[in-house]
Every structure is written in structure tokens, then in C-alpha cells.
Amino acid sequence: MKIYKRLIQLAGNFTSFLIPYTLVALGMSLFSLLNFSMMIPLLDILFNSDTLFEVPANPITLEEFEFSGAFIKEYMYQEFGILIALHGKLYALMLICGFTISASLLSNIFRYSERRLAESYKRSSIATLRSAIFQRVLSLDIGYLTNSKKSDIISRSTTDVQESENAFGALVTFVKDPIMLVIFFSTLIYLSPKMTMFVFMILPISGISIGLISKKLKSVSHNLQDITANILGVLDETIVGMRVVKGFNADKYVTSSYEKSNQGYVSAFRDFASKRELASPLSEAMGVFFVGVLLYLGGTIVLSDSPSLSASEFLAYLVLFTQVLNPVKAISGNISSIQRGIAATERIFELLDTEPTIKSKENAKELTTFDQKITFENVRFGYEDKDVLKGINFEMKKGQMVALVGPSGGGKSTIADLIPRFYDPRQGNVSVDGHDIRDYTLESLRSHMGIVTQESILFNDTIFNNIAFGTKATLEEVQSAAKIANAHEFIEKADQGYETVIGDRGSKLSGGQRQRLSIARAILKNPEILILDEATSALDTESEKLVQDAIQHLMQGRTVLVIAHRLSTIQEADKILVIKEGEVVEEGTHNELMGMDEGMYKKLQEMQEYTQ
Numbered sequence: 001m002k003i004y005k006r007l008i009q010l011a012g013n014f015t016s017f018l019i020p021y022t023l024v025a026l027g028m029s030l031f032s033l034l035n036f037s038m039m040i041p042l043l044d045i046l047f048n049s050d051t052l053f054e055v056p057a058n059p060i061t062l063e064e065f066e067f068s069g070a071f072i073k074e075y076m077y078q079e080f081g082i083l084i085a086l087h088g089k090l091y092a093l094m095l096i097c098g099f100t101i102s103a104s105l106l107s108n109i110f111r112y113s114e115r116r117l118a119e120s121y122k123r124s125s126i127a128t129l130r131s132a133i134f135q136r137v138l139s140l141d142i143g144y145l146t147n148s149k150k151s152d153i154i155s156r157s158t159t160d161v162q163e164s165e166n167a168f169g170a171l172v173t174f175v176k177d178p179i180m181l182v183i184f185f186s187t188l189i190y191l192s193p194k195m196t197m198f199v200f201m202i203l204p205i206s207g208i209s210i211g212l213i214s215k216k217l218k219s220v221s222h223n224l225q226d227i228t229a230n231i232l233g234v235l236d237e238t239i240v241g242m243r244v245v246k247g248f249n250a251d252k253y254v255t256s257s258y259e260k261s262n263q264g265y266v267s268a269f270r271d272f273a274s275k276r277e278l279a280s281p282l283s284e285a286m287g288v289f290f291v292g293v294l295l296y297l298g299g300t301i302v303l304s305d306s307p308s309l310s311a312s313e314f315l316a317y318l319v320l321f322t323q324v325l326n327p328v329k330a331i332s333g334n335i336s337s338i339q340r341g342i343a344a345t346e347r348i349f350e351l352l353d354t355e356p357t358i359k360s361k362e363n364a365k366e367l368t369t370f371d372q373k374i375t376f377e378n379v380r381f382g383y384e385d386k387d388v389l390k391g392i393n394f395e396m397k398k399g400q401m402v403a404l405v406g407p408s409g410g411g412k413s414t415i416a417d418l419i420p421r422f423y424d425p426r427q428g429n430v431s432v433d434g435h436d437i438r439d440y441t442l443e444s445l446r447s448h449m450g451i452v453t454q455e456s457i458l459f460n461d462t463i464f465n466n467i468a469f470g471t472k473a474t475l476e477e478v479q480s481a482a483k484i485a486n487a488h489e490f491i492e493k494a495d496q497g498y499e500t501v502i503g504d505r506g507s508k509l510s511g512g513q514r515q516r517l518s519i520a521r522a523i524l525k526n527p528e529i530l531i532l533d534e535a536t537s538a539l540d541t542e543s544e545k546l547v548q549d550a551i552q553h554l555m556q557g558r559t560v561l562v563i564a565h566r567l568s569t570i571q572e573a574d575k576i577l578v579i580k581e582g583e584v585v586e587e588g589t590h591n592e593l594m595g596m597d598e599g600m601y602k603k604l605q606e607m608q609e610y611t612q
């Protein structure tokens, strides 16, 4: 229950929900009881009006009121007796029907309000939970969000949230159902303590047997969920990899793995359906059996010499009993969804409790200006147990362009990731103007930087929003950034200009267009420090020229760290660092490095010339 306490705390406003909800649930139960109880005088008027509705010689008055079933019954029968004497039986009958209709109407109005209150509380609580998850994911380190974690986080924020939502809904009804049970059972006890004792004995038996069936069902449905995920997985892989599937004529291969999952689903579903379909007739048969026993028991009481229960009360008892079954069934069903929900909510809280390791420390300063240089001093870093950077030293003066080159996997991107503190070094430090970057707030540090990655990171939104990207830029500002990035022309030609929605990750654009949009976004941010992971993807010459030209514009007047894959683009760099296996193996300008016999840079340069 600790978990639920926390969930309720997170959702907030519990008292302002609980008070009206309890009142509404109370109203619903009372009117529903009144509705069914009206059956007793109704039957009595039809069958026993002459004996039961006699007006006593000394009528009781409301001044003698006691809150007891006996008083209420006696008073009501006396009043009906007076009415029958004055206006006849039909009038009394009409009145009772009127009462029944009004009670039923009111109970349904309360039921509707109860549902609405419960739903809106559940929805708003789950929305708060979702937002909390999203905020937590946003605050987590890039290092934490690896691919394996990605699916875990997605499953926690979808499937687990769904489970938690169901369980939360079930928990809410735990307020309503007990109220209903107390009210109905008190009436049943009042009508016949003997029969109610029997009911108390049989209810757990029927509850347990229904519970067992649903438990069996649950294990099958779990299996079903896995298989559904499997089918979706195959479909997703096939759609994403359609080019490869077609290119390799692998239709048969993917069809067979899809069919395997599909058949698995069919047989698992058959199993599930046969058990599910069994649940209802089984519980129905059990219900009929218990009602049969109850009928016999009640019948013997009614037919005895001095009956403690009249026939009309007995019939009302049976009807009320059927009404008690619903909340009992609901409670037993809810217990299992609450159990599932607790496990799911625990997983959600685990995610919410994951503290980011990279955050601004207390008393961190604001980095207001960047004046001199960025320095790497003996920086060592690795992922998990793997050492990647083995003592990196270099300096990047304000206004300089520094290029990182070298074989794949050498650690170039990792070096770049340390500047905006996507990771922190294990040893050594990265400093800005002589101060360790960990002394600055993350936000102020990153506010001086712009990042253009190999893969253009775009969102399924308008072109305008993709360039403005959370800033309050005006259309003119966005347009002038797009012009500098050679993007304005193609944007103007798009269906809705800057308001065109570009599809998932910019899928409606070409590779070069996507890159130019990313560059426009960086130009608009106007960062002093630019980190550029040069794209390797081959573009056609024209598009490449446009992108290169845009990059040249972007780099002007900034301090740039560029990860270069095409050496032709960095000949003008102030400094080139050749990175191999986590170390700087050569450092210098293009000419200096080309002058080194047997130098790695020279070799790389020659290799690229050869392949071009």
C-alpha cells in the first residue's frame, strides 16, 4: 500500500476527490436500496393489502421516530393503509411505482456522477504520472539512455502506466463497493439473519472459485501479450527494413517468421478464449446453484408455522442478494488487477527514482561569457568497463577551428560529447576559461553551444517549429536563418512553406534538406561554440555543395570542434588532432601533418584521395 500512498500523493488533491466521491457513492447505494425495497410494499398491496394495511387504532407519529427498520416499515404501512382507505389500492400502487421510478432515476444519476468523478480523478492522476515520467526521462543522462534502456523505458511508460491506470481505477472502486456492501448487507441481515449467515458462508466459496478461473486466464493472457508484441516486432522490422527485404528477395524469410508468430497467436488465443468462455457459464451455474439453495432455505422459513419472513420480504431478499453479488465480484476481480498494478507502479517508481548522475552541482556558477579557451587536461573516460579515452590533452582557443580525425571507433564522438557534459570524464578535466565545466550550471554551459550531428534530429512538426525549436524566434528570424543555411528556397516550394509538417523524423524531406534544416536551427541559436559531427552519408554533388556552403556559413566567427570524415573539408582548420584508440597520436595544421613522413594523417589523406 506504500506504493499507492505515493501514487496518491503524486496525483494530489485526494481529499477533494474523496469527499464528493463518498457522498455520491452513498447516495447511489441508498437510492438503489430504496428502489429494490419498494418491491415489498408493492407485493403486499397486490397480495395482502387487507390484512397488512389496516390503520391502527392509535397511529404512530413522526415525533416518535426511531432510526430502525421496524419503525420505518410500520410507519410506511400505516401511511399506505390511510392512503388506501382514502383513495383506493390503485392510487397506492401508482404512488409506489412513482417512488420506484424516482429512486431508480436518482440512483442512476448518482451512478453517472460516481463514474465521472472516478474517471476524471483516474485520468488526471495518470496524466500527472506520465508527465513525471517524461520529465524524469528528460533529466536522465545520455549515457543512461542506451538502446537496451530505451525499450525498457518505453515499456515502463506505456504498458506499466496502463496497468497502473487499471489498478488505480480498481482502487477507486474500493471506496464505493464497501459502502454498497455495508448498506445492502445491513438490509439483508435485517430481513433475515439466518439466510444472511448462509450467504456469508457461500460467498467466499464462490469468490474463490471465480478467482481461480480468472487466475488461470491471466497466465494465458500474459502469454498472449508477449505474442502480440512479437507480431508487432516482426511487422515493425519488416516495414523499417523494407528496402533490404526487397533487395535481398527475403520476402519468404520475413513471411515465415511472421506466420510463425501469427500461428502462435491463433493457438494461444484459442486457449485463452476457451477458458474465458468457460468462466461465464461456470460462474452462472454456480450462482444458480446458490440461489436454488437459498430459495429452498427461504421457502422453508416462509412456509413455517411462525414465519420470520413474509413472502414479499423473501422475494425482495432474493433481488437484493443478486445486487450484492456485483460488488463482491468487482472486489475479487479488482484484487488481481491491483496486484498487477502494484508491480507495474513499482517499476514506474524505479524509473522516477533514477537520479541523473550528470547534473548541476549545488552552488554551480552561471557561465555568462566564453572569452578564451576550452581545455582538455589528461582526460580519461570509458563506457562501462571499456576504456575509450586514455589521457586526452588539447586546447581550443576562442575563434579557432579544431578538427578531430582518425579511424572509426577511436573516440572522436566521445571527446565531443564531453564538452556539453553528456558524459563526465573519469579522470582529468575539461575546462572553459580555466574553470572545470562541472563548476558551471548545465543550462548555462549548454546555452553557449550548438550541436549539429551526423544524423539530422528532426521532429514530426512544422518546418518553422523544427528550426525555432523551443525558442521564441519570429518568422523573419527563422527565415533569415534558413536563408543562410540554403534552406529557404526549398521551404518556400513546400506545400505550406514554413508551416509544412515534415513527417516522422523528417521523413518527407531528402537527406540534404534534413541537414540544412539542422544547420538552420544551429544558425538561429547562434552559439559561440559549435560542435559539428560531419555527415558521412553520401549526397549528390549539388546537394552536398549546398550543405557544405551552409556549414561554412554556420562556422563563421565561431569556435568550432569538427569531427571530420572527409578530410577535404578541414584543410583550413587551425588544428587537426588525429585520434586513434583513445589517444591523440598526431597534432598540427594540415600542412604540418602532411609534412610528417609515415604520419597517420598523411596516410588517411592519401587513402581518401585514392578512393575518391
Ligand SMILES: Nc1ncnc2c1ncn2[C@@H]1O[C@H](COP(=O)(O)OP(=O)(O)OP(=O)(O)O)[C@@H](O)[C@H]1O
Binding pocket: 143, 146, 383, 384, 386, 388, 407, 408, 409, 410, 411, 412, 413, 414, 415
Ligand atoms: N554508449 C556507448 N556505450 C558503450 N560503448 C560505446 C558507446 N558509445 C561509443 N562506444 C564505444 O566507444 C568507442 C569510441 O566510440 P566513438 O563513437 O567515440 O568513436 P568515433 O571515433 O567517433 O567513431 P566513428 O568515426 O565511427 O563515429 C567505440 O569502440 C564504441 O564502440
